[in-house]
Amino acid sequence: MPHAFPFLTPDQKKELSDIALKIVAKGKGILAADESTGSVAKRFQSINAENTEENRRLYRQLLFTADERAGPCIGGVIFFHETLYQKTDAGKTFPEHVKSRGWVVGIKVDKGVVPLAGTNGETTTQGLDGLYERCAQYKKDGCDFAKWRCVLKITSTTPSRLAIMENCNVLARYASICQMHGIVPIVEPEILPDGDHDLKRTQYVTEKVLAAMYKALSDHHVYLEGTLLKPNMVTAGHSCSHKYTHQDIAMATVTALRRTVPPAVPGITFLSGGQSEEEASINLNVMNQCPLHRPWALTFSYGRALQASALKAWGGKPENGKAAQEEFIKRALANSLACQGKYVASGDSTAAGESLFVANHAY
Amino acid sequence: MTHQFPALSSGQKQELQEIALRIVAPGKGILAADESVGSMAKRLKQIGVENTEENRRQYRQILFRADDRINSCIGGVIFFHETLYQHADDGTPFVKMIKDRGIPVGIKVDKGVVPLAGTNGESTTQGLDGLSERCAQYKKDGANFAKWRCVFKISETTPSKLSIEENANVLARYSSICQQHGIVPIVEPEILSDGDHDLRRCQYVTEKVLAALYKAMSDHHVYLEGTLLKPNMATPGHSCPTKYSAEEVAMATVTALRRTVPPAVTGVTFLSGGQSEEEASVHLNAINNCSLVKPWALTFSYGRALQVSALKTWRGHKENESAATEQFIKRAEVNGLACQGKYTGGEDSESDQIYVANHAY
Numbered sequence: 001m002p003h004a005f006p007f008l009t010p011d012q013k014k015e016l017s018d019i020a021l022k023i024v025a026k027g028k029g030i031l032a033a034d035e036s037t038g039s040v041a042k043r044f045q046s047i048n049a050e051n052t053e054e055n056r057r058l059y060r061q062l063l064f065t066a067d068e069r070a071g072p073c074i075g076g077v078i079f080f081h082e083t084l085y086q087k088t089d090a091g092k093t094f095p096e097h098v099k100s101r102g103w104v105v106g107i108k109v110d111k112g113v114v115p116l117a118g119t120n121g122e123t124t125t126q127g128l129d130g131l132y133e134r135c136a137q138y139k140k141d142g143c144d145f146a147k148w149r150c151v152l153k154i155t156s157t158t159p160s161r162l163a164i165m166e167n168c169n170v171l172a173r174y175a176s177i178c179q180m181h182g183i184v185p186i187v188e189p190e191i192l193p194d195g196d197h198d199l200k201r202t203q204y205v206t207e208k209v210l211a212a213m214y215k216a217l218s219d220h221h222v223y224l225e226g227t228l229l230k231p232n233m234v235t236a237g238h239s240c241s242h243k244y245t246h247q248d249i250a251m252a253t254v255t256a257l258r259r260t261v262p263p264a265v266p267g268i269t270f271l272s273g274g275q276s277e278e279e280a281s282i283n284l285n286v287m288n289q290c291p292l293h294r295p296w297a298l299t300f301s302y303g304r305a306l307q308a309s310a311l312k313a314w315g316g317k318p319e320n321g322k323a324a325q326e327e328f329i330k331r332a333l334a335n336s337l338a339c340q341g342k343y344v345a346s347g348d349s350t351a352a353g354e355s356l357f358v359a360n361h362a363y
Numbered sequence: 364m365t366h367q368f369p370a371l372s373s374g375q376k377q378e379l380q381e382i383a384l385r386i387v388a389p390g391k392g393i394l395a396a397d398e399s400v401g402s403m404a405k406r407l408k409q410i411g412v413e414n415t416e417e418n419r420r421q422y423r424q425i426l427f428r429a430d431d432r433i434n435s436c437i438g439g440v441i442f443f444h445e446t447l448y449q450h451a452d453d454g455t456p457f458v459k460m461i462k463d464r465g466i467p468v469g470i471k472v473d474k475g476v477v478p479l480a481g482t483n484g485e486s487t488t489q490g491l492d493g494l495s496e497r498c499a500q501y502k503k504d505g506a507n508f509a510k511w512r513c514v515f516k517i518s519e520t521t522p523s524k525l526s527i528e529e530n531a532n533v534l535a536r537y538s539s540i541c542q543q544h545g546i547v548p549i550v551e552p553e554i555l556s557d558g559d560h561d562l563r564r565c566q567y568v569t570e571k572v573l574a575a576l577y578k579a580m581s582d583h584h585v586y587l588e589g590t591l592l593k594p595n596m597a598t599p600g601h602s603c604p605t606k607y608s609a610e611e612v613a614m615a616t617v618t619a620l621r622r623t624v625p626p627a628v629t630g631v632t633f634l635s636g637g638q639s640e641e642e643a644s645v646h647l648n649a650i651n652n653c654s655l656v657k658p659w660a661l662t663f664s665y666g667r668a669l670q671v672s673a674l675k676t677w678r679g680h681k682e683n684e685s686a687a688t689e690q691f692i693k694r695a696e697v698n699g700l701a702c703q704g705k706y707t708g709g710e711d712s713e714s715d716q717i718y719v720a721n722h723a724y
Contacts, residue, residue, distance in 0.1 A: 004567035158365055204367040211581035218574035224622050255627070259587050263658050264621040295626055295658040 008179060008223055016226025017266070019144045019184045023104050023228065024267030027336045028075030029300035030186075032271075033060055033307075034108035034147065036080055043307075049316025057086045062314060063307070064088070064098055066325040066332070073336035076104035078147050078186075078301070084138075095142035106145040106186070107138050109174070113151055122163040124170055125150045131174065135181040145184040147230065147301075148174045153192045154205055154237065168212045172220035179223055186269065186301070188230035189213055193273055195237035199244050203234045203252045210260035224264040230301050231257070233270050233283055246286040254290045254298075267297035272305035280305035281334045281343055288341030299339035306331045370584050371542060379589025380629065382507045382547045386467055386591065387630030390699045391438030392663035393549075395634075396426055396670075397471035397510065399443060406670075412679035420449045425677060425687050426670070427451070427460050432692050434464050436699025441469040441510050441549075441664070447501070458505040469508040469549070470501050472537070476514055485526040487533055488513045494537065498544040508547040510593065510664075511537045515554045517568055517600065522554070531575040535583035542586055549632065549664070551593035552576055556636050558600035562607050566597040566615040566724065573623035587627040593634050593664050594620070596646055601637065613649035617657060618724040630660035635668035640694055643668035644701045644708075651704030662702035669694045 008016070023030065035043065040059075041051045049055055060083050077098050084107060087093050095105045111127035125148065138146070150167035152159040167189060175185035189209050191202065210231065217224065234252040236244055257268060272280040280302060287298050300306075306328065314324035337343040371379070386393065398406060403422075404414040412418055423446050440461050447470060450456050461468050474490035488511065498509070513530035515522040530552060538548035552572050554565065573594065580587065597615035599607055620631060633650075635643040643665060650661050663669075669691060677687035700706040 004563065154365065156365065160365070201367065205365065208581065211578055215574055215578035218571065218623070258627040259625050260581070261626075262622050262624065263626055263656055264618070293626060293658050295656045 007221070012179075012182065013223055013226060015182050016179060016184050016223060019104060020226055020228055020266045023075040023145060023184070024269065024297035024299050025075055027072055027340055029073070029302070029335055029339050030106070030269050031063065031074050031077045031306055031332075032147075032301050032303035033063060033083065034078040034080045034106075035303060036108075036112075037082070043311055044316070047311055047315050049314075053082070055316065056082070058318070059311075059314065060086070060094065061088055062321055062324050063310065063328055064094060066329050069329050070332045071101055073332035074101075074103050075299075076106050076145060078106040078108055079143075080108055084141060084143070093142075099142060104144050105142050106147060107143040108148075109134065109138070109146045109178075110148040116163060116166060119160055119163060120155065120157045122153070122158055122160060123151055124163070124166045128170065128173055128177070131177050132180070135178055135183050139181045139183055143183060145186060145228070146174075146178050147186045147188060149188040149190060151190050151192060152205070152209060154195050154197050154201060159191070159205060159209065164209055164212045168209070168216040171213065172216035172222060175217060175222045175227055176220045179226055184226055184228060185222075186228045186230050187213065187217075188271065190271055190273070191232050193232070193235055193238050196239040196241070197237040198240050198242055199234065199236045199248060199252050202236060203256050206231065206234050206256045207259050210256065214260060214262060224262060225266060227265060229261060229265055229268045230271055231268065232273055233275075233287070235273075238274065246282055249283055250287040250290045251292070253287060254292050254294060257296075258292060258294070261296060263295035265296050267299060269299050269301035272300070272302045275305060277305045277308050277331050278345060281331070281338045282345050284335060285338035285341055285343040285345075288339060297339070300335045302331075302335065306335065370539070371586055375542070375545065376586055376589060378545050379542060379547050379586060382467055383589055383591055383629040386439040386508060386547070387632065387660035387662050388438055389660075390703055391436055392665070392698055392702050393439045393441060393469070393632050394426065394437050394669055394695070395441045395510075395664050395666035396423055396446065397441040397443045397469075398666060399471075399475070400445070406674060407679075410674055410678045416445065418679065419445070422674070422677065423449065423457060424451050425673060425684050426691055427457055429688050429692050429695070431464070433695045434466070436695045437466055438662070439467045439469050439508060441471055442506070443471055447504060447506070462505055467507045468505050469510055470506040471511075472497065472501070472509045472541075473511040479526060479529060482523055482526060483518065483520045485516070485521055485523060486514055487526070487529045491533065491536055491540070494540045495543065498541055498546050502544050502546055506546060508549060508591070509537075509541050510549040510551060512551040512553060515552065515568070515572060517554060517558050517560050517564060522568060522572065527572055527575045528579075531572070531579035534576060535579035535585060538580060538585045538590060539583045542589055547589055547591060548585075549591045549593050550576065550580075551634065553593075553634055553636070554595050556595065556598055556601050559602040559604070560600040561603050561605055562597060562599045562611060562615050565595075565599065566619050569594065569597050569619040570622050573619065577623060577625060587625055588629055590628060592624060592628055592631045594631065595636055596633055596650070598636075598638075598646075609645050609649035610653075612646050613653045614655075615724055616650055617653045617655050617661075620659075621655060621657070624659060626658035628659050630662060632662050632664035635663070635665045638668060640668045640671055644694070644697045644706055647698060648701040648704055648706040651702060660702075663698045665694075665698065669698065
């Protein structure tokens with residue numbers, strides 16, 4: 001404990017810090033296009049498209065080749081392993097293509113959730129075996145950041161102390177390994193919105209989970225300036241009877257983050273969870289208008305909330321490509337404004353946003 | 364872990380946060396006048412004054428009689444128990460003198476360090492017994508904030524895991540109890556500057572200690588917005604052969620804080636440790652000029668660094684009292700500027716800023 005054994009040189013630290021800042025630069029966020037084959041199956045099923053490798057390639061190509069309007073909105077793209085080795089019609093690998101647009105290439109590296117025996121249906125996430133070698137290879141293949149998702153749920157008995165401790169530990173291990181290879185780790189401790197718990201409860205659990213997260217990162221000597229956090233926004237459970245305003249959500253979220261996330265962390269890239277595209281944009285927007293001081297960037301790392309309309313418009317048919325891209329560009333632009341607090345939702349005057357905030361000491 | 368049993372009502376939270384904000388309002392810092400009887404013995408011996416209760420009273424009176432010039436640079440005064448119940452020559456209670464000028468009164472509540480058996484000379488701090496009742500009484504007697512000091516030292520084998528966990532835990536327990544009584548806890552995890560370790564080492568240890576502290580605060584459900592942190596600056600050990608600039612000290616300190624102190628903490632009020640008056644001001648100034656984003660107030664909670672000259676001028680002689688008070692006011696004003704990064708005196712005003720890229724830390 002009393003001695004430092006530095007494993008990152010100043011140059012390595014600078015590389016990591018520069019990558020992280022590039023991803024969350026002003027007006028930018030992340031396109032999470034890392035749905036596993038199983039997840040894509042669900043998406044394609046809803047639009048009656050066949051879940052083939054070629055269809056997955058065609059679909060991701062639509063997103064990656066969206067015109068220059070998308071350029072300034074995206075800081076990074078998270079890939080699934082398969083997609084990293086696919087090519088555009090013109091023969092360029094997807095990483096090469098994405099990089100040439102100035103977007104940073106990221107890779108999902110975890111291997112899914114596994115049960116924690118003796119708990120009330122809780123999980124941890126596997127994927128540490130051989131991660132060291134995989135990271136070295138991914139870096140060669142063009143990746144500069146990675147993502148690992150852990151899952152926690154709220155019930156009367158969860159998240160348990162074990163679930164919090166174990167998931168935070170595995171996230172810190174993953175982060176430590178990534179940094180050794182010049183890869184910025186995005187840590188994702190997702191607390192699911194399933195349940196009828198209220199906003200206060202989610203805020204409380206989020207605070208406890210994130211406090212444990214940053215203690216684990218400290219214990220594992222992770223260089224915080226070279227990491228990003230991908231948390232849930234603080235919202236009530238899906239079946240909670242009380243409806244909360246966007247200001248309530250923003251205030252609860254920012255308060256929870258202010259109590260736990262050290263300023264050294266350059267950016268917080270929210271997951272959208274089950275939120276609709278518009279909801280995810282509005283919430284992000286209001287958060288960036290919150291009067292509480294926020295020393296980190298607050299932006300998006302959206303999957304469904306960037307792609308739902310695009311997917312629908314595409315329907316698996318090549319002739320719908322342009323229409324699908326238009327939908328994606330529309331959401332990219334909206335979120336680019338939202339992460340600067342400048343998004344004006346149609347039919348809504350968010351100029352009134354700031355004045356609707358309730359004094360924070362209530363949180 | 365899954366359910367919340369709120370420790371404080373909204374009203375209680377608001378009260379705590381407002382007190383904390385008042386103490387670290389722009390341009391203000393804390394006068395640490397809470398030296399125990401034993402510490403005062405050392406101070407008074409150096410100026411040839413007998414350590415009697417009356418002498419201690421007269422000395423504190425010198426500080427508390429400072430005129431309105433200190434109202435804009437002193438945001439709080441920490442008292443020792445004895446002093447809380449003393450009066451000025453005209454019978455005005457010291458507490459009233461301070462409060463009447465709108466300055467919050469604080470009280471040192473710990474009962475000193477005790478050894479941790481089985482460690483390399485490490486300690487924890489006692490004082491939790493009956494602390495709840497004492498806090499209730501102190502609140503009635505005019506105190507709105509408190510201070511508790513824990514001590515760490517850097518050596519080949521220290522601070523140990525036990526020392527870090529135990530001291531962080533006791534600081535969190537103390538904080539929790541204070542808040543129940545509307546008292547803002549200042550947590551002081553002091554890492555001594557004794558030793559020959561370099562700046563990097565001190566920064567590293569500071570990061571580990573503060574990370575453990577804020578985890579303990581979270582575990583104990585402490586309301587961070589209603590607390591203040593009183594840390595050491597990151598400095599090399601006293602016998603370290605390498606010399607560092609004020610900018611390097613500032614960068615190391617701010618980097619360590621950025622990696623560990625959540626933005627919700629209202630303010631950071633540095634201890635001066637063994638620094639001279641000028642050194643403490645110059646460092647504080649450099650810290651406030653550091654280019655990294657600093658979401659908390661960064662100010663002073665100085666004892667010696669506000670009082671050394673005043674003590675030396677007084678030397679126990681009544682005729683020197685006004686001059687001594689002037690010395691104190693001078694340091695208070697300098698630090699009032701330093702905590703805004705506006706202090707232009709001192710050696711650093713002439714030298715070029717030596718910018719060290721933060722990723723090197």
